[in-house]
Amino acid sequence: MTARRLDIANLTVRARGGARAPLVAGIDLSLSSGEVLALVGASGSGKSMTCAGALDVLPPGTWRETGTLLVDGEPCQPKTVRGRKVATILQAPRSAFNPVLTMRRHAEETLKALGFPKPRWDAIIASAMADAGLGEPDRILALHPFEMSGGMLQRMMIALALMSEAPFLFADEPTTDLDLIVQSEILDCLDRLRKERGLGILLVTHDMGVVARLADRVAVMEAGRIVETGGIDRMFHEPAHPVTRRLVDAHLSLYAPDVAP
Ligand SMILES: Nc1ncnc2c1ncn2[C@@H]1O[C@H](COP(=O)(O)OP(=O)(O)OP(=O)(O)O)[C@@H](O)[C@H]1O
Ligand SMILES: [Mg+2]
Incomplete structure:
Protein backbone atom coordinates (compact mmCIF):
# COMPACT_ATOMS: atom_id res chain seq x y z
CA MET A 1 0.00 0.00 0.00
CA THR A 2 1.17 3.54 -0.67
CA ALA A 3 2.68 5.30 2.34
CA ARG A 4 0.45 7.96 3.84
CA ARG A 5 2.65 9.68 6.40
CA LEU A 6 6.27 10.75 6.63
CA ASP A 7 7.86 11.96 9.85
CA ILE A 8 11.21 13.61 10.39
CA ALA A 9 11.96 13.19 14.10
CA ASN A 10 14.56 15.02 16.17
CA LEU A 11 16.86 15.91 13.27
CA THR A 12 20.08 17.65 14.28
CA VAL A 13 22.77 18.54 11.74
CA ARG A 14 26.19 19.87 12.60
CA ALA A 15 29.15 21.22 10.66
CA ARG A 16 32.46 19.52 11.33
CA GLY A 17 35.07 21.37 13.34
CA GLY A 18 34.53 23.65 16.29
CA ALA A 19 31.74 23.77 18.84
CA ARG A 20 29.40 25.93 16.78
CA ALA A 21 25.66 25.70 17.29
CA PRO A 22 24.04 23.01 15.17
CA LEU A 23 22.95 24.06 11.67
CA VAL A 24 19.66 22.28 12.32
CA ALA A 25 18.54 21.51 15.87
CA GLY A 26 15.98 18.94 16.95
CA ILE A 27 13.60 19.34 14.01
CA ASP A 28 10.28 17.46 14.06
CA LEU A 29 8.07 17.61 10.97
CA SER A 30 5.29 15.41 9.68
CA LEU A 31 3.86 15.28 6.19
CA SER A 32 0.69 13.49 5.09
CA SER A 33 -0.21 12.37 1.61
CA GLY A 34 -2.12 14.95 -0.38
CA GLU A 35 -0.92 17.88 1.74
CA VAL A 36 1.53 20.67 1.08
CA LEU A 37 3.65 21.62 4.09
CA ALA A 38 5.60 24.81 3.47
CA LEU A 39 8.96 25.15 5.21
CA VAL A 40 9.75 28.85 5.36
CA GLY A 41 12.37 31.07 6.96
CA ALA A 42 15.10 33.53 6.14
CA SER A 43 18.09 32.62 4.01
CA GLY A 44 20.45 30.45 6.05
CA SER A 45 17.79 29.39 8.58
CA GLY A 46 18.35 25.71 7.73
CA LYS A 47 15.55 24.78 5.30
CA SER A 48 17.75 23.01 2.75
CA MET A 49 19.84 21.36 5.47
CA THR A 50 16.62 19.95 6.94
CA CYS A 51 15.70 18.30 3.63
CA ALA A 52 19.25 17.09 2.99
CA GLY A 53 19.69 15.90 6.58
CA ALA A 54 16.41 13.98 6.57
CA LEU A 55 17.45 12.10 3.42
CA ASP A 56 21.10 11.85 4.49
CA VAL A 57 22.47 13.64 1.44
CA LEU A 58 24.30 16.36 3.35
CA PRO A 59 27.17 18.29 1.77
CA PRO A 60 30.73 17.40 2.77
CA GLY A 61 31.73 18.88 6.10
CA THR A 62 28.29 18.47 7.64
CA TRP A 63 26.76 15.47 9.41
CA ARG A 64 23.57 14.21 10.97
CA GLU A 65 24.00 13.94 14.70
CA THR A 66 20.49 12.67 15.45
CA GLY A 67 17.38 12.10 13.43
CA THR A 68 14.97 9.39 12.37
CA LEU A 69 12.85 9.15 9.28
CA LEU A 70 9.56 7.31 9.77
CA VAL A 71 7.27 6.11 7.00
CA ASP A 72 3.80 5.35 8.33
CA GLY A 73 5.32 5.25 11.80
CA GLU A 74 8.08 2.76 10.89
CA PRO A 75 11.69 3.98 11.28
CA CYS A 76 13.49 3.68 7.91
CA GLN A 77 17.04 4.12 6.69
CA PRO A 78 17.22 7.29 4.56
CA LYS A 79 18.82 5.35 1.68
CA THR A 80 15.74 3.13 1.43
CA VAL A 81 13.48 6.19 1.39
CA ARG A 82 15.42 8.43 -1.04
CA GLY A 83 14.00 8.30 -4.54
CA ARG A 84 11.57 5.52 -3.59
CA LYS A 85 9.35 7.07 -0.93
CA VAL A 86 10.59 10.65 -1.28
CA ALA A 87 11.47 12.21 -4.62
CA THR A 88 13.28 15.53 -4.77
CA ILE A 89 13.21 18.58 -7.01
CA LEU A 90 15.54 21.52 -6.60
CA GLN A 91 16.10 25.12 -7.51
CA ALA A 92 18.07 25.76 -10.71
CA ALA A 166 7.25 8.06 -4.64
CA PRO A 167 4.32 9.21 -2.48
CA PHE A 168 6.22 12.24 -1.14
CA LEU A 169 8.12 15.08 -2.79
CA PHE A 170 10.67 17.46 -1.29
CA ALA A 171 10.66 20.61 -3.44
CA ASP A 172 13.45 23.00 -2.43
CA GLU A 173 12.75 26.44 -3.93
CA PRO A 174 11.33 24.85 -7.09
CA THR A 175 10.28 28.13 -8.70
CA THR A 176 12.94 30.59 -7.55
CA ASP A 177 14.86 30.82 -10.83
CA LEU A 178 11.83 30.95 -13.12
CA ASP A 179 9.88 33.87 -14.56
CA LEU A 180 6.50 34.68 -13.01
CA ILE A 181 4.37 32.99 -15.66
CA VAL A 182 6.40 29.78 -15.53
CA GLN A 183 6.44 29.94 -11.71
CA SER A 184 2.68 30.04 -11.74
CA GLU A 185 2.47 27.08 -14.15
CA ILE A 186 4.83 24.99 -12.01
CA LEU A 187 2.80 25.79 -8.86
CA ASP A 188 -0.39 24.76 -10.69
CA CYS A 189 1.34 21.55 -11.70
CA LEU A 190 2.36 20.75 -8.09
CA ASP A 191 -1.16 21.55 -6.89
CA ARG A 192 -2.64 19.18 -9.47
CA LEU A 193 -0.22 16.40 -8.49
CA ARG A 194 -1.15 16.78 -4.84
CA LYS A 195 -4.84 16.49 -5.75
CA GLU A 196 -4.65 13.83 -8.45
CA ARG A 197 -1.76 11.66 -7.26
CA GLY A 198 -2.20 12.41 -3.55
CA LEU A 199 1.44 13.50 -3.43
CA GLY A 200 2.55 14.85 -0.02
CA ILE A 201 4.81 17.84 -0.71
CA LEU A 202 7.37 19.48 1.57
CA LEU A 203 7.73 22.84 -0.14
CA VAL A 204 10.77 24.89 0.83
CA THR A 205 10.39 28.55 -0.01
CA HIS A 206 10.89 32.03 1.35
CA ASP A 207 8.11 33.37 -0.85
CA MET A 208 4.92 33.79 1.22
CA GLY A 209 3.01 34.27 -2.05
CA VAL A 210 3.90 30.69 -2.96
CA VAL A 211 2.88 29.61 0.55
CA ALA A 212 -0.49 31.37 0.30
CA ARG A 213 -1.14 29.79 -3.07
CA LEU A 214 -0.26 26.19 -2.31
CA ALA A 215 0.30 25.31 1.34
CA ASP A 216 -2.07 23.69 3.82
CA ARG A 217 0.31 24.09 6.75
CA VAL A 218 3.44 26.12 7.40
CA ALA A 219 6.52 25.45 9.53
CA VAL A 220 8.70 28.49 10.22
CA MET A 221 12.46 28.14 10.79
CA GLU A 222 14.91 30.45 12.45
CA ALA A 223 18.56 29.68 13.19
CA GLY A 224 18.11 25.94 12.66
CA ARG A 225 14.96 25.54 14.75
CA ILE A 226 11.25 25.36 14.01
CA VAL A 227 9.77 28.33 15.83
CA GLU A 228 6.13 28.00 14.79
CA THR A 229 3.91 25.53 12.94
CA GLY A 230 0.28 25.96 12.00
CA GLY A 231 -2.46 25.93 9.42
CA ILE A 232 -2.24 28.44 6.61
CA ASP A 233 -5.14 30.63 7.79
CA ARG A 234 -3.85 31.04 11.32
CA MET A 235 -0.30 31.72 10.15
CA PHE A 236 -1.45 34.56 7.90
CA HIS A 237 -4.08 36.01 10.24
CA GLU A 238 -2.66 35.38 13.72
CA PRO A 239 1.07 34.77 13.38
CA ALA A 240 2.43 34.14 16.89
CA HIS A 241 6.21 34.25 16.46
CA PRO A 242 8.01 37.47 15.49
CA VAL A 243 9.71 35.69 12.55
CA THR A 244 6.33 34.61 11.17
CA ARG A 245 4.95 38.09 11.67
CA ARG A 246 7.90 39.58 9.79
CA LEU A 247 7.44 37.18 6.88
CA VAL A 248 3.70 37.85 6.69
CA ASP A 249 4.12 41.64 7.06
CA ALA A 250 6.77 41.71 4.35
CA HIS A 251 4.49 39.74 2.06
CA LEU A 252 1.48 41.99 2.75
CA SER A 253 3.47 45.19 2.28
CA LEU A 254 4.47 43.96 -1.18
CA TYR A 255 1.21 42.44 -2.36
CA ALA A 256 -1.54 44.03 -0.24
CA PRO A 257 -0.15 47.38 0.98
CA ASP A 258 -3.65 48.52 2.06
CA VAL A 259 -3.88 45.86 4.80
CA ALA A 260 -0.20 45.80 5.85
CA PRO A 261 0.46 47.26 9.31
N1 LIG B 1 28.44 22.80 3.29
C1 LIG B 1 28.22 23.50 4.41
N2 LIG B 1 29.08 23.43 5.47
C2 LIG B 1 28.85 24.13 6.61
N3 LIG B 1 27.77 24.91 6.80
C3 LIG B 1 26.90 25.03 5.79
C4 LIG B 1 27.06 24.34 4.56
N4 LIG B 1 26.01 24.64 3.74
C5 LIG B 1 25.24 25.50 4.45
N5 LIG B 1 25.75 25.72 5.67
C6 LIG B 1 25.16 26.56 6.73
O1 LIG B 1 24.00 25.91 7.23
C7 LIG B 1 23.03 26.87 7.61
C8 LIG B 1 21.72 26.51 6.98
O2 LIG B 1 21.84 26.60 5.57
P1 LIG B 1 20.70 26.20 4.56
O3 LIG B 1 21.32 26.06 3.23
O4 LIG B 1 19.94 25.04 5.08
O5 LIG B 1 19.76 27.49 4.62
P2 LIG B 1 18.41 27.78 3.84
O6 LIG B 1 17.38 28.09 4.87
O7 LIG B 1 18.13 26.69 2.87
O8 LIG B 1 18.76 29.15 3.07
P3 LIG B 1 18.37 29.67 1.59
O9 LIG B 1 16.98 30.25 1.72
O10 LIG B 1 19.38 30.73 1.31
O11 LIG B 1 18.44 28.51 0.64
C9 LIG B 1 23.58 28.22 7.19
O12 LIG B 1 24.12 28.83 8.32
C10 LIG B 1 24.67 27.88 6.20
O13 LIG B 1 25.69 28.84 6.25
MG1 LIG C 1 18.14 26.56 0.78
Whole structure:
Protein backbone atom coordinates (compact mmCIF):
# COMPACT_ATOMS: atom_id res chain seq x y z
CA MET A 1 0.00 0.00 0.00
CA THR A 2 1.17 3.54 -0.67
CA ALA A 3 2.68 5.30 2.34
CA ARG A 4 0.45 7.96 3.84
CA ARG A 5 2.65 9.68 6.40
CA LEU A 6 6.27 10.75 6.63
CA ASP A 7 7.86 11.96 9.85
CA ILE A 8 11.21 13.61 10.39
CA ALA A 9 11.96 13.19 14.10
CA ASN A 10 14.56 15.02 16.17
CA LEU A 11 16.86 15.91 13.27
CA THR A 12 20.08 17.65 14.28
CA VAL A 13 22.77 18.54 11.74
CA ARG A 14 26.19 19.87 12.60
CA ALA A 15 29.15 21.22 10.66
CA ARG A 16 32.46 19.52 11.33
CA GLY A 17 35.07 21.37 13.34
CA GLY A 18 34.53 23.65 16.29
CA ALA A 19 31.74 23.77 18.84
CA ARG A 20 29.40 25.93 16.78
CA ALA A 21 25.66 25.70 17.29
CA PRO A 22 24.04 23.01 15.17
CA LEU A 23 22.95 24.06 11.67
CA VAL A 24 19.66 22.28 12.32
CA ALA A 25 18.54 21.51 15.87
CA GLY A 26 15.98 18.94 16.95
CA ILE A 27 13.60 19.34 14.01
CA ASP A 28 10.28 17.46 14.06
CA LEU A 29 8.07 17.61 10.97
CA SER A 30 5.29 15.41 9.68
CA LEU A 31 3.86 15.28 6.19
CA SER A 32 0.69 13.49 5.09
CA SER A 33 -0.21 12.37 1.61
CA GLY A 34 -2.12 14.95 -0.38
CA GLU A 35 -0.92 17.88 1.74
CA VAL A 36 1.53 20.67 1.08
CA LEU A 37 3.65 21.62 4.09
CA ALA A 38 5.60 24.81 3.47
CA LEU A 39 8.96 25.15 5.21
CA VAL A 40 9.75 28.85 5.36
CA GLY A 41 12.37 31.07 6.96
CA ALA A 42 15.10 33.53 6.14
CA SER A 43 18.09 32.62 4.01
CA GLY A 44 20.45 30.45 6.05
CA SER A 45 17.79 29.39 8.58
CA GLY A 46 18.35 25.71 7.73
CA LYS A 47 15.55 24.78 5.30
CA SER A 48 17.75 23.01 2.75
CA MET A 49 19.84 21.36 5.47
CA THR A 50 16.62 19.95 6.94
CA CYS A 51 15.70 18.30 3.63
CA ALA A 52 19.25 17.09 2.99
CA GLY A 53 19.69 15.90 6.58
CA ALA A 54 16.41 13.98 6.57
CA LEU A 55 17.45 12.10 3.42
CA ASP A 56 21.10 11.85 4.49
CA VAL A 57 22.47 13.64 1.44
CA LEU A 58 24.30 16.36 3.35
CA PRO A 59 27.17 18.29 1.77
CA PRO A 60 30.73 17.40 2.77
CA GLY A 61 31.73 18.88 6.10
CA THR A 62 28.29 18.47 7.64
CA TRP A 63 26.76 15.47 9.41
CA ARG A 64 23.57 14.21 10.97
CA GLU A 65 24.00 13.94 14.70
CA THR A 66 20.49 12.67 15.45
CA GLY A 67 17.38 12.10 13.43
CA THR A 68 14.97 9.39 12.37
CA LEU A 69 12.85 9.15 9.28
CA LEU A 70 9.56 7.31 9.77
CA VAL A 71 7.27 6.11 7.00
CA ASP A 72 3.80 5.35 8.33
CA GLY A 73 5.32 5.25 11.80
CA GLU A 74 8.08 2.76 10.89
CA PRO A 75 11.69 3.98 11.28
CA CYS A 76 13.49 3.68 7.91
CA GLN A 77 17.04 4.12 6.69
CA PRO A 78 17.22 7.29 4.56
CA LYS A 79 18.82 5.35 1.68
CA THR A 80 15.74 3.13 1.43
CA VAL A 81 13.48 6.19 1.39
CA ARG A 82 15.42 8.43 -1.04
CA GLY A 83 14.00 8.30 -4.54
CA ARG A 84 11.57 5.52 -3.59
CA LYS A 85 9.35 7.07 -0.93
CA VAL A 86 10.59 10.65 -1.28
CA ALA A 87 11.47 12.21 -4.62
CA THR A 88 13.28 15.53 -4.77
CA ILE A 89 13.21 18.58 -7.01
CA LEU A 90 15.54 21.52 -6.60
CA GLN A 91 16.10 25.12 -7.51
CA ALA A 92 18.07 25.76 -10.71
CA PRO A 93 16.99 22.68 -12.68
CA ARG A 94 19.67 23.24 -15.34
CA SER A 95 22.43 22.30 -12.92
CA ALA A 96 20.68 19.01 -12.10
CA PHE A 97 20.94 17.66 -15.66
CA ASN A 98 23.96 16.21 -17.40
CA PRO A 99 24.55 18.57 -20.37
CA VAL A 100 25.60 15.79 -22.77
CA LEU A 101 22.62 13.48 -22.16
CA THR A 102 19.20 13.69 -23.82
CA MET A 103 16.05 13.73 -21.73
CA ARG A 104 15.42 10.12 -22.78
CA ARG A 105 18.78 9.07 -21.33
CA HIS A 106 18.01 10.94 -18.11
CA ALA A 107 14.66 9.18 -17.86
CA GLU A 108 16.16 5.77 -18.63
CA GLU A 109 19.01 6.23 -16.14
CA THR A 110 16.45 7.14 -13.47
CA LEU A 111 14.27 4.11 -14.17
CA LYS A 112 17.30 1.81 -14.29
CA ALA A 113 18.52 3.12 -10.93
CA LEU A 114 15.06 2.56 -9.45
CA GLY A 115 15.02 -1.01 -10.75
CA PHE A 116 11.88 -0.77 -12.89
CA PRO A 117 11.72 -3.55 -15.54
CA LYS A 118 12.50 -2.30 -19.05
CA PRO A 119 9.14 -3.28 -20.60
CA ARG A 120 7.44 -0.78 -18.24
CA TRP A 121 9.75 2.15 -19.02
CA ASP A 122 7.86 3.70 -21.96
CA ALA A 123 4.54 3.67 -20.11
CA ILE A 124 6.05 5.16 -16.92
CA ILE A 125 7.88 7.89 -18.88
CA ALA A 126 4.75 8.83 -20.88
CA SER A 127 2.55 8.98 -17.79
CA ALA A 128 5.05 11.01 -15.73
CA MET A 129 5.66 13.50 -18.55
CA ALA A 130 1.92 13.95 -19.10
CA ASP A 131 1.41 14.51 -15.36
CA ALA A 132 4.22 17.07 -15.34
CA GLY A 133 2.52 18.93 -18.18
CA LEU A 134 4.99 17.98 -20.90
CA GLY A 135 3.14 17.36 -24.16
CA GLU A 136 4.93 15.89 -27.21
CA PRO A 137 7.05 13.50 -25.14
CA ASP A 138 8.90 12.03 -28.16
CA ARG A 139 10.12 15.46 -29.26
CA ILE A 140 11.16 16.46 -25.74
CA LEU A 141 12.89 13.16 -24.97
CA ALA A 142 15.24 13.79 -27.91
CA LEU A 143 16.38 17.16 -26.50
CA HIS A 144 19.53 18.01 -24.53
CA PRO A 145 19.31 20.38 -21.53
CA PHE A 146 20.68 23.34 -23.53
CA GLU A 147 17.81 22.97 -26.00
CA MET A 148 15.18 23.47 -23.29
CA SER A 149 13.88 26.47 -21.32
CA GLY A 150 14.17 26.65 -17.54
CA GLY A 151 10.45 25.96 -17.20
CA MET A 152 10.63 22.87 -19.41
CA LEU A 153 13.61 21.61 -17.43
CA GLN A 154 11.77 22.10 -14.14
CA ARG A 155 8.80 20.17 -15.57
CA MET A 156 11.21 17.45 -16.68
CA MET A 157 12.70 17.36 -13.18
CA ILE A 158 9.16 16.92 -11.83
CA ALA A 159 8.56 14.16 -14.40
CA LEU A 160 11.75 12.37 -13.31
CA ALA A 161 10.58 12.67 -9.70
CA LEU A 162 7.17 11.24 -10.61
CA MET A 163 8.75 8.26 -12.40
CA SER A 164 9.78 6.93 -9.02
CA GLU A 165 6.10 6.76 -8.05
CA ALA A 166 7.25 8.06 -4.64
CA PRO A 167 4.32 9.21 -2.48
CA PHE A 168 6.22 12.24 -1.14
CA LEU A 169 8.12 15.08 -2.79
CA PHE A 170 10.67 17.46 -1.29
CA ALA A 171 10.66 20.61 -3.44
CA ASP A 172 13.45 23.00 -2.43
CA GLU A 173 12.75 26.44 -3.93
CA PRO A 174 11.33 24.85 -7.09
CA THR A 175 10.28 28.13 -8.70
CA THR A 176 12.94 30.59 -7.55
CA ASP A 177 14.86 30.82 -10.83
CA LEU A 178 11.83 30.95 -13.12
CA ASP A 179 9.88 33.87 -14.56
CA LEU A 180 6.50 34.68 -13.01
CA ILE A 181 4.37 32.99 -15.66
CA VAL A 182 6.40 29.78 -15.53
CA GLN A 183 6.44 29.94 -11.71
CA SER A 184 2.68 30.04 -11.74
CA GLU A 185 2.47 27.08 -14.15
CA ILE A 186 4.83 24.99 -12.01
CA LEU A 187 2.80 25.79 -8.86
CA ASP A 188 -0.39 24.76 -10.69
CA CYS A 189 1.34 21.55 -11.70
CA LEU A 190 2.36 20.75 -8.09
CA ASP A 191 -1.16 21.55 -6.89
CA ARG A 192 -2.64 19.18 -9.47
CA LEU A 193 -0.22 16.40 -8.49
CA ARG A 194 -1.15 16.78 -4.84
CA LYS A 195 -4.84 16.49 -5.75
CA GLU A 196 -4.65 13.83 -8.45
CA ARG A 197 -1.76 11.66 -7.26
CA GLY A 198 -2.20 12.41 -3.55
CA LEU A 199 1.44 13.50 -3.43
CA GLY A 200 2.55 14.85 -0.02
CA ILE A 201 4.81 17.84 -0.71
CA LEU A 202 7.37 19.48 1.57
CA LEU A 203 7.73 22.84 -0.14
CA VAL A 204 10.77 24.89 0.83
CA THR A 205 10.39 28.55 -0.01
CA HIS A 206 10.89 32.03 1.35
CA ASP A 207 8.11 33.37 -0.85
CA MET A 208 4.92 33.79 1.22
CA GLY A 209 3.01 34.27 -2.05
CA VAL A 210 3.90 30.69 -2.96
CA VAL A 211 2.88 29.61 0.55
CA ALA A 212 -0.49 31.37 0.30
CA ARG A 213 -1.14 29.79 -3.07
CA LEU A 214 -0.26 26.19 -2.31
CA ALA A 215 0.30 25.31 1.34
CA ASP A 216 -2.07 23.69 3.82
CA ARG A 217 0.31 24.09 6.75
CA VAL A 218 3.44 26.12 7.40
CA ALA A 219 6.52 25.45 9.53
CA VAL A 220 8.70 28.49 10.22
CA MET A 221 12.46 28.14 10.79
CA GLU A 222 14.91 30.45 12.45
CA ALA A 223 18.56 29.68 13.19
CA GLY A 224 18.11 25.94 12.66
CA ARG A 225 14.96 25.54 14.75
CA ILE A 226 11.25 25.36 14.01
CA VAL A 227 9.77 28.33 15.83
CA GLU A 228 6.13 28.00 14.79
CA THR A 229 3.91 25.53 12.94
CA GLY A 230 0.28 25.96 12.00
CA GLY A 231 -2.46 25.93 9.42
CA ILE A 232 -2.24 28.44 6.61
CA ASP A 233 -5.14 30.63 7.79
CA ARG A 234 -3.85 31.04 11.32
CA MET A 235 -0.30 31.72 10.15
CA PHE A 236 -1.45 34.56 7.90
CA HIS A 237 -4.08 36.01 10.24
CA GLU A 238 -2.66 35.38 13.72
CA PRO A 239 1.07 34.77 13.38
CA ALA A 240 2.43 34.14 16.89
CA HIS A 241 6.21 34.25 16.46
CA PRO A 242 8.01 37.47 15.49
CA VAL A 243 9.71 35.69 12.55
CA THR A 244 6.33 34.61 11.17
CA ARG A 245 4.95 38.09 11.67
CA ARG A 246 7.90 39.58 9.79
CA LEU A 247 7.44 37.18 6.88
CA VAL A 248 3.70 37.85 6.69
CA ASP A 249 4.12 41.64 7.06
CA ALA A 250 6.77 41.71 4.35
CA HIS A 251 4.49 39.74 2.06
CA LEU A 252 1.48 41.99 2.75
CA SER A 253 3.47 45.19 2.28
CA LEU A 254 4.47 43.96 -1.18
CA TYR A 255 1.21 42.44 -2.36
CA ALA A 256 -1.54 44.03 -0.24
CA PRO A 257 -0.15 47.38 0.98
CA ASP A 258 -3.65 48.52 2.06
CA VAL A 259 -3.88 45.86 4.80
CA ALA A 260 -0.20 45.80 5.85
CA PRO A 261 0.46 47.26 9.31
N1 LIG B 1 28.44 22.80 3.29
C1 LIG B 1 28.22 23.50 4.41
N2 LIG B 1 29.08 23.43 5.47
C2 LIG B 1 28.85 24.13 6.61
N3 LIG B 1 27.77 24.91 6.80
C3 LIG B 1 26.90 25.03 5.79
C4 LIG B 1 27.06 24.34 4.56
N4 LIG B 1 26.01 24.64 3.74
C5 LIG B 1 25.24 25.50 4.45
N5 LIG B 1 25.75 25.72 5.67
C6 LIG B 1 25.16 26.56 6.73
O1 LIG B 1 24.00 25.91 7.23
C7 LIG B 1 23.03 26.87 7.61
C8 LIG B 1 21.72 26.51 6.98
O2 LIG B 1 21.84 26.60 5.57
P1 LIG B 1 20.70 26.20 4.56
O3 LIG B 1 21.32 26.06 3.23
O4 LIG B 1 19.94 25.04 5.08
O5 LIG B 1 19.76 27.49 4.62
P2 LIG B 1 18.41 27.78 3.84
O6 LIG B 1 17.38 28.09 4.87
O7 LIG B 1 18.13 26.69 2.87
O8 LIG B 1 18.76 29.15 3.07
P3 LIG B 1 18.37 29.67 1.59
O9 LIG B 1 16.98 30.25 1.72
O10 LIG B 1 19.38 30.73 1.31
O11 LIG B 1 18.44 28.51 0.64
C9 LIG B 1 23.58 28.22 7.19
O12 LIG B 1 24.12 28.83 8.32
C10 LIG B 1 24.67 27.88 6.20
O13 LIG B 1 25.69 28.84 6.25
MG1 LIG C 1 18.14 26.56 0.78
